[in-house]
Amino acid sequence: MEIVEKFIQYANKKAQEEPEKGWDRMLMGFKANCFRTRFLPKKGIAAGYQKLENMMMRLVADSLSHKDSYVWGNIFAPCEIMHAFGMNSLSIECLACFLTGYHLEDYFIDFAQDLGVAPTLCSYHKTFVGAVTSGVVPAPSYAVTTSLSCDGNLNTFRFLQKKKGVGFTLLDVPYKDDEAAVGYLAGQLEEMVQKMEKVLGKPFDMGKLRQELETENETRKELKKLYQLLQVHYYPGEVVSQLYLMMGVHLLMGKQEFLELIQFMNKEIEGNPVFEGKKILWVHLIPFYQETLQHYFNSSRDYQVLASDIVLDCDEELDVERPYEALAEKLLRNVFNGSYKQKTKRVLELMELYRPDAVIHFNHWGCKQASGGSILLKEEMKKRDVPMLILDGDGIDKRNSHDGQIKTRLEAFLEMLE
Amino acid sequence: MIGYICKYTPVEILEAFGEKLERIQPEVTSFEQADAMMHPNICSFVKGVLEEALSGKYEGIVLTTCCDSVRRLYDVLKEKKPEMFLYILDVPRITGGAGRKLYEQRILEFIKAYEDFSGKKFSEEKLKEVLEKKKGTAEPMLSLKKDRLNIGILGARANPNIAKILEEHQVSVAFDLTCTGLQRRFETGKEVVSDYVHGLLRQFPCMRMKAAANREKLMEEYADSVDGIVYHTVQFCDNYSYEYAWLKEILKKPMLLLETDNTSQSYGQILTRMEAFLESLAPAEKAEKKVTGGKAMYVLGIDSGSTSTNAVIMDEKREIKAFAVVRTGAKSGESAQKVLELVLEKAGLKREDLAKIVSTGYGRVSIPFADENVTEISCHGKGAHYFNPKIRTILDIGGQDSKAIRLDENGEVVDFVMNDKCAAGTGRFLEAIARTLEIDISEVGPEALKSKEEIEITSMCTVFAESEVISLIANNKEKADIANGICRAIANKSYSLLKRVGLIPDYMMTGGVAKNPGVVRAVEDKLKAKLYICPEPEIVGAAGAAIYALEHC
Numbered sequence: 001m002e003i004v005e006k007f008i009q010y011a012n013k014k015a016q017e018e019p020e021k022g023w024d025r026m027l028m029g030f031k032a033n034c035f036r037t038r039f040l041p042k043k044g045i046a047a048g049y050q051k052l053e054n055m056m057m058r059l060v061a062d063s064l065s066h067k068d069s070y071v072w073g074n075i076f077a078p079c080e081i082m083h084a085f086g087m088n089s090l091s092i093e094c095l096a097c098f099l100t101g102y103h104l105e106d107y108f109i110d111f112a113q114d115l116g117v118a119p120t121l122c123s124y125h126k127t128f129v130g131a132v133t134s135g136v137v138p139a140p141s142y143a144v145t146t147s148l149s150c151d152g153n154l155n156t157f158r159f160l161q162k163k164k165g166v167g168f169t170l171l172d173v174p175y176k177d178d179e180a181a182v183g184y185l186a187g188q189l190e191e192m193v194q195k196m197e198k199v200l201g202k203p204f205d206m207g208k209l210r211q212e213l214e215t216e217n218e219t220r221k222e223l224k225k226l227y228q229l230l231q232v233h234y235y236p237g238e239v240v241s242q243l244y245l246m247m248g249v250h251l252l253m254g255k256q257e258f259l260e261l262i263q264f265m266n267k268e269i270e271g272n273p274v275f276e277g278k279k280i281l282w283v284h285l286i287p288f289y290q291e292t293l294q295h296y297f298n299s300s301r302d303y304q305v306l307a308s309d310i311v312l313d314c315d316e317e318l319d320v321e322r323p324y325e326a327l328a329e330k331l332l333r334n335v336f337n338g339s340y341k342q343k344t345k346r347v348l349e350l351m352e353l354y355r356p357d358a359v360i361h362f363n364h365w366g367c368k369q370a371s372g373g374s375i376l377l378k379e380e381m382k383k384r385d386v387p388m389l390i391l392d393g394d395g396i397d398k399r400n401s402h403d404g405q406i407k408t409r410l411e412a413f414l415e416m417l418e
Numbered sequence: 419m420i421g422y423i424c425k426y427t428p429v430e431i432l433e434a435f436g437e438k439l440e441r442i443q444p445e446v447t448s449f450e451q452a453d454a455m456m457h458p459n460i461c462s463f464v465k466g467v468l469e470e471a472l473s474g475k476y477e478g479i480v481l482t483t484c485c486d487s488v489r490r491l492y493d494v495l496k497e498k499k500p501e502m503f504l505y506i507l508d509v510p511r512i513t514g515g516a517g518r519k520l521y522e523q524r525i526l527e528f529i530k531a532y533e534d535f536s537g538k539k540f541s542e543e544k545l546k547e548v549l550e551k552k553k554g555t556a557e558p559m560l561s562l563k564k565d566r567l568n569i570g571i572l573g574a575r576a577n578p579n580i581a582k583i584l585e586e587h588q589v590s591v592a593f594d595l596t597c598t599g600l601q602r603r604f605e606t607g608k609e610v611v612s613d614y615v616h617g618l619l620r621q622f623p624c625m626r627m628k629a630a631a632n633r634e635k636l637m638e639e640y641a642d643s644v645d646g647i648v649y650h651t652v653q654f655c656d657n658y659s660y661e662y663a664w665l666k667e668i669l670k671k672p673m674l675l676l677e678t679d680n681t682s683q684s685y686g687q688i689l690t691r692m693e694a695f696l697e698s699l700a701p702a703e704k705a706e707k708k709v710t711g712g713k714a715m716y717v718l719g720i721d722s723g724s725t726s727t728n729a730v731i732m733d734e735k736r737e738i739k740a741f742a743v744v745r746t747g748a749k750s751g752e753s754a755q756k757v758l759e760l761v762l763e764k765a766g767l768k769r770e771d772l773a774k775i776v777s778t779g780y781g782r783v784s785i786p787f788a789d790e791n792v793t794e795i796s797c798h799g800k801g802a803h804y805f806n807p808k809i810r811t812i813l814d815i816g817g818q819d820s821k822a823i824r825l826d827e828n829g830e831v832v833d834f835v836m837n838d839k840c841a842a843g844t845g846r847f848l849e850a851i852a853r854t855l856e857i858d859i860s861e862v863g864p865e866a867l868k869s870k871e872e873i874e875i876t877s878m879c880t881v882f883a884e885s886e887v888i889s890l891i892a893n894n895k896e897k898a899d900i901a902n903g904i905c906r907a908i909a910n911k912s913y914s915l916l917k918r919v920g921l922i923p924d925y926m927m928t929g930g931v932a933k934n935p936g937v938v939r940a941v942e943d944k945l946k947a948k949l950y951i952c953p954e955p956e957i958v959g960a961a962g963a964a965i966y967a968l969e970h971c
Contacts (some may be wrong), residue, residue: 028914106876114917116663116675120459121656147511151485151657154511155625159660175483175508184510184520312511339506340493366656371457372490374495394804399876404889 012102020133026041026102026136030061033101042151046272048265049241055261056244057266060098063088070201072143074153076249076334078175078327080216081193082144083254084209085202089144092156093211094247095137096127096396100289105396108134117159122366123397124151142199143168144192149336150369166331167199175339177332185328206323212254213318213326219253220317224263227264231354234275236299240288246310249258277302278417281346281356281378285364285395292407296414303414306356309335309347340373342378351386358386358387358417360410365394365401421476424484425597426509426618429527430552430604432480433657434544435532442479443578444470455494460936461487461655463575471502478503480528480537484626485819486584488503503535513619522615542610545619549606556603560640567700570640571596573650575660576637577678577850579685580648583692595637597624605722625657629962637850638669646699648692654677672699672783675835684797686780693835698831715766717774717971719793720754722746722781725817725845725930729752729761729773729958732964734913736804740765741957746817750781758771758787776967778959780818786810790970795823795834797962802842802926804961805952810922813949814914814958815931815942817845822915835918842883843911845930848937851904853896854887862901866936869902871895883907902936909940916945926950 003201011029015022041047051120063070070088072095073079079089087240099105105123115121117129131137143166145153169192174181177230193204229235252258258340262289280297282305297303319325331337335346347359359381363371374390381388391409420432421442426795429439444466449458451472452465466485469480484504485545494505508524508945510517529540532906537705562568567589571580576596584591604617623633632915641647649656649665662675674695677683692935714733719728727746731739741762746753754777762769769787777788778797787793795815803825814825837843852859873895875881883904890900908931917923931937942949952958 056903069538110914116666116913116918118651118659120654120661153625154628155657155660159664160629162752168509172517172628174510175489175506178522180523181508184516187516188512256739271428339496340490363459365459368457368485368654369489370459372460372487374457375455375492376493379497402877402885409695 002215008102012104012107015102015104015134015136016107016153023136023138024272025208026099027061029065029102030057030098032065033059034058042047044236045241046235046237046265046268048235048261048268049244051245051264052241052260055252055257056094056247057087057329060090063090067138067140069138070170071196072145072157072160073122073251074145075142075247076146076148076336077171077333079251080209080212080323080327081189081196081204081256083212084205085122085196085200086205087200087202089251091251092128092249093124094251095131096124097243097247097288099127099131099137100396104131104136106399108136108398115325115337120366122150122152123394125156125366127396129156129159132160139164139166142166142196144171145169145194146173146331147169148173148331148334150367152366169195169241171331173331173334173337175337177329177338182263182325182328185331186322186324189324189327198380206418207304209323210320213320213323215256216254217278217318219259219262219318220315222259222266223249223264223312226262227312229269230275230304230306231279232274233269233272233280235269235272235304238288238298239286239290239293239305242282242286242305242311243288246308249313264340275301275304277304278357278414279304279306279354281307281309281350281354281359283345283359283361284370285310285362286368286416287296287362287364287395287401289398289407290393290401291403292410296410305349306405309343311348313346313352315349336369340376343373344377350379350385351384354414358389358391358413360391360413362395363390363392365392367398387404387413387417419476420478420480420503421471422480423488423703423911424482424509425600425621425624426482426484427507428528428614428618429602430548430614431525431540432532433527433548435536435538435540436544437536438474438835441474441613442467442470443598444789445682446680447682449549449681452694455498456490458759459654460490461485461664462653462679463655464488464491464695467491468494471499471694475549476502478505481506482509483507484509484624485655490605492730493767501583502765503532505531510619511626513623513627513629518616518619520581520610521619525611525615527576529906541922546606546610546758547613549604549610549898553603553606553918559595559601560643561590561928562592562643566590568644568697569647570594570644570647571599571650572637572647573662573676574655576651577680577688579678580676580692583689584648587693587694587738593640595622595640596650605959624628625661637665641665642669646674646695648674648676648695651675651677653677672833689783690780690793690795693914694793694831697793697796709916710818715773715966715971716771717776717967718758718761718772718773719960719965719967720757720777720785720788720900721796721797721957721963722777722779722785722957723794723816723930724780724819726956727757727779727781728960728962729757730957730964731761731765731767732961732968734968736965736968738961738964739767741954743954746781750784751786754781754785754787772971776963776970778963790967792963792966794959794966795821796831797966799823799825799829799831799962800965801958801960802928804965805958806924806926806950808924808928809950811916811919813916813925813926813927814929815844815908815912815927815937816929820844820929820931821910822912822919824919833919835915837911837915845884845909847908848904848931848934849861850884851887851901854884854891855900857897857901860933862904863934863938865898866902866905866934867939868894868898871899872905873899875900875903875907878906902940905934905936905940906943908937909944913944921945923947924950926952928952928955930956932956 111130
């Protein structure tokens with residue numbers, strides 16, 4: 001492990017001193033990690049979660065190695081459309097997380113803040129803005145973002161368009177879900193496809209999109225099954241596994257290999273012993289690096305993160321015959337869109353389905369749409385006598401997330417559940 | 419009374435219903451209720467609106483889906499004020515074609531909802547009347563005045579104090595392109611509602627709209643004609659900071675980044691930053707020195723800071739006759755009186771021997787015996803230039819704020835940045851940590867110099883850093899190493915400020931924290947350059963004020 005740490009330090013230093021060369025080293029590291037996650041499995045972690053990690057690692061390493069194979073996106077950018085172009089969608093949230101592997105988040109965040117970007121902005125966005133403007137992370141030909149679920153999306157991509165010339169489409173997701181909104185958004189999706197055909201010089205395959213949506217419907221059914229099984233069986237993972245699952249659901253959705261992965265997980269879990277500990281419903285992002293969370297949740301027989309609203313943020317059966325409308329409806333009915341009531345309703349549905357023992361809501365630094373409603377959710381849980389803990393921290397920037405404070409709160413909460 | 423906040427609100431439709439409207443412009447003393455119902459890290463404007471809405475002043479509030487914080491404001495108000503007419507209008511980000519069609523439908527739904535609520539009937543004729551009436555009152559968007567400084571305001575909805583302060587300083591507001599500065603005038607056509615919606619969406623776009631290209635073009639054009647720009651942002655609203663970062667790069671005009679938080683207490687902070695900015699745009703004319711007929715002339719500079727109040731008496735040859743430093747108590751006026759007596763005693767002078775007194779620092783307006791007051795930024799510039807004319811960049815770390823100031827070769831302020839409303843990296847931060855380490859603040863620096871192990875203090879927030887230090891103590895880490903970690907954390911924060919004004923040597927450090935050898939070493943390591951520190955770093959501001967007094971005698 002010492003060699004790995006040394007390499008990380010070397011790439012970190014190089015990225016700060018000679019961004020382009022540093023990036024080459026980082027890419028080399030990502031590729032090496034693909035190898036590691038495939039051939040050197042971790043002990044005590046379910047094979048399904050390890051396959052998922054490898055799949056995400058490959059998505060990032062393979063895409064970044066070929067400039068024309070991906071576009072930048074946010075996690076809600078419809079990856080199905082990118083797949084129908086034979087491309088991948090790399091979300092800024094995902095890339096920001098991967099960059100933390102080189103402990104570069106502080107450097108990138110400070111870099112963005114020094115430019116004048118607000119320190120109170122979401123750290124995922126700051127990391128990404130810093131990574132690109134510092135010259136470390138190269139730009140692809142195009143980007144796609146949505147106004148869902150936060151204000152940062154449009155402004156981050158607009159800023160990067162100015163700084164690096166990366167053209168982008170903003171999909172404006174209306175607040176209200178009705179026929180007019182579906183038409184408005186479906187029209188934008190269609191326009192986006194036409195624009196991408198021109199910019200990328202690649203043909204769009206409608207048949208492939210329909211196929212993607214079919215696979216997606218199948219995958220969603222398997223995902224639901226996975227969570228039903230998680231209710232009963234022990235399925236050891238890491239804190240970061242939940243994040244990988246969130247990324248997979250948003251970036252690999254529609255791909256056959258992702259469907260097969262979830263099917264594999266379902267098969268694997270069925271043979272596992274019954275889980276007898278406490279089940280947690282996690283709301284919003286998860287700070288994967290936090291030592292206390294790792295201590296309590298990694299491969300734990302006592303606590304299992306059962307479901308997360310950010311993985312199960314959509315419950316739509318997509319109409320394959322009306323692909324644009326279907327994707328528009330998927331975005332409009334996403335748990336993060338519209339009034340907070342939509343979110344509360346979804347969390348209650350998840351509780352009804354999976355019967356967790358408690359809810360933990362993580363307020364990620366800078367995420368106004370999540371933290372602004374967290375008290376409302378807590379009040380709703382109180383009415384139903386469901387214990388809920390609100391943790392304040394940062395999904396990426398350790399400087400905004402003090403482990404000592406999280407530890408005290410989490411331990412007290414877990415003691416309360418006993 | 420119906421309250422609204424966003425310029426895309428169909429104000430004129432409600433007026434056509436005969437309703438009275440008010441744009442909510444909160445100025446609150448605390449966010450007590452909002453912090454409990456939402457979260458402290460929500461946009462402070464929105465928290466202010468929540469406080470105002472809960473006060474019962476408005477019978478109804480019309481919001482738009484303008485940002486994440488407002489979306490949540492709607493959710494919270496819906497829960498807490500069920501009796502109120504509360505409506506959220508979904509404003510599309512696309513202003514042409516499909517966007518216009520969708521917004522028209524949303525406006526018609528809104529009209530229907532208001533008819534149902536009020537029992538009144540909407541009339542297109544009335545709307546036309548309202549619109550026609552407004553057309554006549556329009557003033558030009560850009561207005562330049564001769565013989566005055568002309569300042570433009572950009573960014574997020576401007577706090578009314580900005581224009582007020584400018585007017586009080588005889589500075590003209592040449593334009594205000596923030597949401598609150600725009601006038602409402604819309605063309606009326608055959609399709610009254612449809613044309614009105616079109617007009618609403620065609621207003622000067624804000625940062626949430628997709629097409630912001632026109633926005634930039636106009637800003638660049640207007641910026642050309644003014645002396646400087648105040649770029650306003652609201653605390654915890656991040657959208658405008660991107661634009662500031664971009665404009666800073668492309669506009670050649672001096673620009674002040676001003677963050678406000680809609681509390682009445684923030685007025686002092688706004689004032690200091692704006693006055694310093696105005697002083698840097700139009701350095702006061704240096705008055706001819708009066709001939710004193712051989713008799714010595716003395717002036718006093720007094721710097722009322724949050725931690726210490728410092729005074730310097732200077733003679734007409736710019737020599738320091740005496741100086742004094744006292745701790746600022748609860749009332750800055752009393753500390754000023756104390757330091758005045760002390761410095762006069764040290765100089766062997768009487769009050770009437772002083773030809774002019776100039777005050778500076780946070781408490782500068784509360785010193786009754788001062789003839790004039792100047793911001794500490796200009797005074798630090800003058801003071802630094804006085805002690806060492808080679809200085810181009812100053813790092814001043816005082817009790818409650820830290821700032822980086824860039825000077826030209828004449829000692830005039832060219833640019834400056836101050837820390838936000840956060841004690842991290844200031845003297846207060848050091849005090850808090852010293853308390854936790856159970857050592858005197860004066861020992862933190864010498865202790866840090868004894869450090870052998872490198873400890874990283876990662877937390878930026880004073881409260882977080884304090885608990886991080888407690889954890890380190892619990893882990894039996896050495897005091898010296900923790901102290902050094904803290905000094906390096908301050909140096910990192912300071913370096914960030916220095917970078918924002920450009921890293922131009924020679925460097926000087928002023929303020930009480932310059933007496934801390936641990937911080938000095940850490941900043942020097944970061945800068946890879948020496949810091950010039952004068953023997954009494956706390957009196958640089960007061961010395962600058964004294965020079966100002968001499969120049970204006």
